[in-house]
Amino acid sequence: METKNYDPGPYPDLMPVIRRARDFRLYTGRGRRLVDLWQFGGAALLGHTPAGVLRDFKNTAERGLFAPFPHPLAGRFVKALTRLFPGGDFRVYANEISLYRALEQAGFHDGFSDPAFSPNPAPRTGAIPLWRPFLKTGEPGFTFSPDIPVQRPVLPLPWPGAPQVLILEKSQSRRFPPSDPVSPVILAAGIRGIYDLIAAPERGNLRFFKIEKALARNRWQRQGIYLTLPEIPDTASYGDLFRDFFDRGFLLPPAPNQPLILPGVLSPGEEAALAELL
Secondary structure, eight states: OEESSOOOOSOGGGSOOEEEEETTEEEETTSOEEEESSGGGGTTTTOSOOHHHHHHHHHHHTTTOOSOOOOTHHHHHHHHHHHHSTTOEEEEESSHHHHHHHHHHTTOOSOEEOGGGOSSOOOSSSSEEEEOTTOBTTBOOOOOOTTSSEEEEOOSOOSTTOOEEEEEOGGGGGGSOOOOOOOHHHHHHHHHHHHHHHTOGGGGOOOOHHHHHHHTTSSOEEETTEEEOSSOOOHHHHHHHHHHHHHTTEEOOSSTTSOEEOOSOOOHHHHHHHHHHO
16 A cells, blocks of 8 residues: 555545544534544544643743754654664654655655555565554554664654654665754654653553454454555545545545544444444
């Protein structure tokens, strides 16, 4: 399964107007509550309103550090990445344009492979694998393989403009341009998001018994907190699926090349409804 990026997909008109997002629930302009199974492609897998991230973002913003000034937080961000991925080397780019420019310069042209769709990692050549936490139930997944030269982690940084990170096997470092300067406001929130992920192993230990029972007898495939179909649906089929879930109070990803992500919490009624849909 390869994908160039987390694009809006072919169904932007299906996405409702969202007035508020809190944890794993969204609230539309018409007052409907939706359980978020998209979670911004995984960037909001710790929720849309992580308290520590919001606090650190606010505290740094109040000091006026919006511009990409040199700041000690750049080193602390890399230190946090090292805690998450011991032994890796890192590049931190300010946005996706800069990220793709760096990949082109280093000779990587084949997009990304999403391990949520397959138990096998991408080969050493070709697509760059995404790194996703909690791919195995009961295991935090805070490791990376040094046998894979380049990986792109999906980190819990739930805002546009979050830093774009590459994990490099050290022999690959020379091929990539240096990291970009990044706003200290963004870095402070990013550091907190990484440490929150490290401190939340329970996020990967979800036990929704009705959902597990439903998954045992249907076509959905589960890896950790991620659900996928064996084959990517065509446009019409996915549009129908999107509407079916929406009508029952669940928001699917806006494109079929992204996995469903189980939320951190579900009420008994939400769990029963989702099990029925699956």
